[in-house]
Amino acid sequence: MSSETNAQHQPGYEPHPEDEAHGSFRGYMTGFVLSVILTAIPFWLVMSGALGNNQLTGFVVMGFAVVQIIVHMIYFLHMNGRVEGGWTLLALVFTVIVVVITLAGSLWVMYHLNTNMMPVHDMRQMP
Missing domain, CATH: 1.10.287 (Helix Hairpins)
Structure with missing residues (x-):
């Protein structure tokens, strides 16, 4: 839990200023x-x-x-380009990079999966 919820604040303190969009x-x-x-x-x-x-x-x-x-x-x-949302935008960029790496790696593995599989054997010839 945050200590902010129980802390005493100075007069005029507002956690969400009115000029914020x-x-x-x-x-x-x-x-x-x-x-x-x-x-x-x-x-x-x-x-x-x-x-x-x-x-x-x-x-x-x-x-x-x-x-x-x-x-x-x-x-x-x-989300917009304002300075207040800078950390949010930075977190979004990091998330997009991680998602792109994950998707590209998954597609790469799936594309090459067929070449790494064992050859198909005829099950009727098995004893």
Whole structure:
């Protein structure tokens, strides 16, 4: 537990200053509507097969996913380039680096998994 919860503070101390940006109803609704749109369009693309090519559909869906991540970061997590959020942004960059390394390593292992497997034997020839 934090000692801040039980500590006596000087008069005028506020843990959340009023000049700090907070989310508004309009901002949350904008983020919600954008999130619904950015979810419905890829769903429609996949279910209808509108693009015709599975690989192209996959890339378009991933593009929508990246845009939706950015929408969530801006409207719900309130991440921006201000100095106050510097540590949050630094933590995000570190997290992205770790996720990219993990995904790249996993894809690399899965891609080369077939060459490292034992050859297939016919089970009918076994005694």
